[in-house]
Amino acid sequence: MRVAVGEDGRGGGALRVLTEDGVADGPVHRVPDLVAAVAERERDGAPRWVWPSTARLYPRLLRAGVRVARCHDLELVESLLLGHAGRYGEPRSVRAAWARLRGEPVPPDRPPREEAAQASLFDDDRERDAAGDDIEQVVAVHAAQRRAIAELDGFALLAAAESAGALVAAELTHDGLPWSADEHDALLTEMLGPRPSGGLRPRRLQDLADRINAAFGPRTHVNPDSPTQILKAFAAAGLPVPSTRAHVLKRLDHPAVPLLLEYKELARLHTAHGWAWLDTWVGGGRFRPEYVVGGVVSGRWATSGGGALQIPRVLRRAVVADPGWSLVVADAAQLEPRVLAALAGDRAFADAAAHGDLYAALSDAFRDSGEVSARDKAKIGLLSAMYGGGTGEAVQFLAVLKSRFPAAFEYVEAAARAGESGRLVRSRLGRTCPPPSAGWRELTSAGDDDGPAEPGRGTAAQALRSRGRFTRNFVVQATAADWALALLGSLRRRLTALDEPRLVFFQHDEVVVHTPEAQAEDVADAIRAAAEEARLLLFGDTPARFPMEIAIVDRYSDAK
DNA sequence: TGGGCCGGCGCG
DNA sequence: AAAGCGCGCCGGCCCA
Numbered sequence: 001m002r003v004a005v006g007e008d009g010r011g012g013g014a015l016r017v018l019t020e021d022g023v024a025d026g027p028v029h030r031v032p033d034l035v036a037a038v039a040e041r042e043r044d045g046a047p048r049w050v051w052p053s054t055a056r057l058y059p060r061l062l063r064a065g066v067r068v069a070r071c072h073d074l075e076l077v078e079s080l081l082l083g084h085a086g087r088y089g090e091p092r093s094v095r096a097a098w099a100r101l102r103g104e105p106v107p108p109d110r111p112p113r114e115e116a117a118q119a120s121l122f123d124d125d126r127e128r129d130a131a132g133d134d135i136e137q138v139v140a141v142h143a144a145q146r147r148a149i150a151e152l153d154g155f156a157l158l159a160a161a162e163s164a165g166a167l168v169a170a171e172l173t174h175d176g177l178p179w180s181a182d183e184h185d186a187l188l189t190e191m192l193g194p195r196p197s198g199g200l201r202p203r204r205l206q207d208l209a210d211r212i213n214a215a216f217g218p219r220t221h222v223n224p225d226s227p228t229q230i231l232k233a234f235a236a237a238g239l240p241v242p243s244t245r246a247h248v249l250k251r252l253d254h255p256a257v258p259l260l261l262e263y264k265e266l267a268r269l270h271t272a273h274g275w276a277w278l279d280t281w282v283g284g285g286r287f288r289p290e291y292v293v294g295g296v297v298s299g300r301w302a303t304s305g306g307g308a309l310q311i312p313r314v315l316r317r318a319v320v321a322d323p324g325w326s327l328v329v330a331d332a333a334q335l336e337p338r339v340l341a342a343l344a345g346d347r348a349f350a351d352a353a354a355h356g357d358l359y360a361a362l363s364d365a366f367r368d369s370g371e372v373s374a375r376d377k378a379k380i381g382l383l384s385a386m387y388g389g390g391t392g393e394a395v396q397f398l399a400v401l402k403s404r405f406p407a408a409f410e411y412v413e414a415a416a417r418a419g420e421s422g423r424l425v426r427s428r429l430g431r432t433c434p435p436p437s438a439g440w441r442e443l444t445s446a447g448d449d450d451g452p453a454e455p456g457r458g459t460a461a462q463a464l465r466s467r468g469r470f471t472r473n474f475v476v477q478a479t480a481a482d483w484a485l486a487l488l489g490s491l492r493r494r495l496t497a498l499d500e501p502r503l504v505f506f507q508h509d510e511v512v513v514h515t516p517e518a519q520a521e522d523v524a525d526a527i528r529a530a531a532e533e534a535r536l537l538l539f540g541d542t543p544a545r546f547p548m549e550i551a552i553v554d555r556y557s558d559a560k
Numbered sequence: 561t562g563g564g565c566c567g568g569c570g571c572g
Numbered sequence: 573a574a575a576g577c578g579c580g581c582c583g584g585c586c587c588a
Contacts, residue, residue: 225583227567245568247574268569271582296579300572307580310571335572336577380575387576394575473577477572508572508578 002072003041004142005051006133007034014135015041018050022143028135039066048072050142052094052133054166055293062174069496073163074138076294077145080158080431086424088297088434098137101144157537158429158482162294164489168503169291169301171492176286177308177319177504178327178514184278184318191314192266195275202270208263215256224263272307273315281306285322291506298474299431299481300508309507319505319512319556326520328501329559330527330550331510332484334358337382339480342535342544343428344411348404350544365404366397385412386476388469412472419471420464427478428538436467479538483546484509486534494526512556520552 002018013034017026031037038061041047049071051057061068078092090096091109099106149155189195193203201209212224220236222229227244234241234254241248246264249257281287287306295302303309321327332338337358341349352361359382363374366381372393381397384390385408390398402409415425419433422441426432436444444460444467488506491513495501501515501523515523531548551559 223584226585228584243567250573264569268582272570272580298578300578302579304580307570310569310580312570331572384576389574389576391575392573469576470578477578480572510572 001045001047002050002142003047004135004138005034005038005049005057006135006138007052007057009132011035013037013133016135016139017047018139018142020146022050022139022146024139035061035064035066038068039064042066042068046070050074050138052138054163054170058167058170059174062170067171067496068167069493070160071163071167072142072145072159073166074141074145076162076166077149077159078141079294080155080162081145081148083297083432083434084152084155084426084430086432086435094133094137094141097141097144098134101140152430154429157486158427158431161429161482161485161489162299164492165301165485166293168488168492168506169293172503172506173288173290175502175504175514176284176288177512178285178321178325179282179287180285180318180320181278181282183320184282184315185275187315187317188269188274188278192270192274202274205263205266205270208259208266212256212259212263215254215259224260225267230260269312269314272310273312277306287319296481297434298478299427299485300477301506308505313557316556316559321514321554324517326515326517326552326554327504327556327559328513328515328520328523328527328550328552329510329556330512330524330548332487332531333547333549335480335483335509335546336386336476338544338546339483340382340386340408340411340476342539342542343475343479344405344408345542346405346407346411347543349408350542353544355545355547362404365400385409386473388416388465388472412476415475416468416472419474420468422467425471425475427475427482429479429482431478431482433471433474433478440467480509483534483538486537487511487530490533491526491530494530495523498522498526524550524552 002020002022004016004018005013007013011034012030012032015029015031015037016024019025038049046069049068051071051074053075054071054073058068074094074097075092078097082088082090082092091106093107093109096106096109145159149159185195192205196202200206209224213220213222216222216233216237220233222233224230230244231241233256234252237254239252239254241252246261249260281289287308289306289308290304291308292302292304301309319327338353341353352358355361359375359379362378362382366374366377368374377397380394381401384394384398385401418425422436422444424432424435440463443463446460488503488511491511492503495503495513498519501513501519503511504514505512511527513523513527527548527550531546535542535544535546549560553559
């Protein structure tokens, strides 16, 4: 059973029962307390909730202690359908979708900030009504989406997985990642010195900054945070460099270099994940980042604050399970090459990807050269195939891959050719890459491959290759995201059955579950089962496997 | 002073 | 050793 939901902007709303196809199957029920109404229906029957936006509605339900099993997120599905039709970036609200159905002018989406502010800003009923949902529109847009989905292979699963992902994302924010502010503070103090007052540099950073200045001599003054000033200082010292990136500096023989490298590393920790970050993002022993489902074209999630997907490895020491609880940390080993093996139906490759270390399994195709191990050659070759590299030694490694695994090789080559000719490519479940920009079409259609390039735009040949690399990678990265989303949905369902364990972190191909110690092994089993279910849902009987590396720990940093 | 771009680097 | 893909965030810096 499905139930359509519309909010009225005052805490109430409307519900309407639908058939699976989305046909209204009863009258509209107006309810004064939407949270209570959803809670009640979820208890007796757990329908699939059809609502405009999980990100807007579900946090309120969670705060009231209400969790739901399934939903259909109209805005996320609208985005997927628009993308499939090559119409990236068009408004995706229910209002906009309704207008498209009726051939009326399509209203633009409201920026997220305005949306967040809306609840508190309205001071009269008319404005509230304008911000609320029209249940008739909800029902009609859902029915149209169901019809469109039915025409597209894999899309029903994609819509369900994306919607389940939205539930997970809201729950991750609500539950939070266990985070020890004391451990974090101790780590910062160890590495940077005591917390400074005001906007001062921590002692260790100031000390390094002073020594860097001394290393450049008495007449030079540099702010180590300024790449421009560092470039000038090295040039003045007779060492012109193209940039101040760590790998460039490493090649220089100058006393400032080791100091600068250390400064950069510590300054990064201080500015990105220092005390200010701790104050802003950690409270009550939990880190609560905001995730953006569908925020990356490939279907990966983005974050809108807190940088949850860029937590430095050294900080994982601050992620500590509650007393009597454990963290179950699981990541999909070498997910992308395995996805390619399954996608391409490359028998030899999939067999190699059936067990254990994939790169090691492929390394018999290569020879150790002393400098580079056979395993590393296999890895470089694979990454080059998936990312579009192919300079230097990678060329030979690619050639070996091509002869050993022709189907996998051809799969990504075909995706690259599609991109270069301006066509769209899709993930296994149908998530579609954005079309090339008008500027790209203009630049590449003239046929002036090596004509004079306009400043800053590059040549047509560069643009073609760049688009080819993008679509080449898209098919693999987006299908890996399909798989991860399917795993997440399956795991969420299994954890609900275990009751207490909670998903607390998700990062592309890795999950962390916070669980009572006694249930840790059950959680590990649930993760393995979810990975297997995702494999079957996406690829059926492929011989490729997606092994999960699982660790049961008290601290995130103790996993691998 | 605030917006926007860029260099650089964290994560996968 | 870096590279080839996808992101977010910071400080510096330029401009209005």
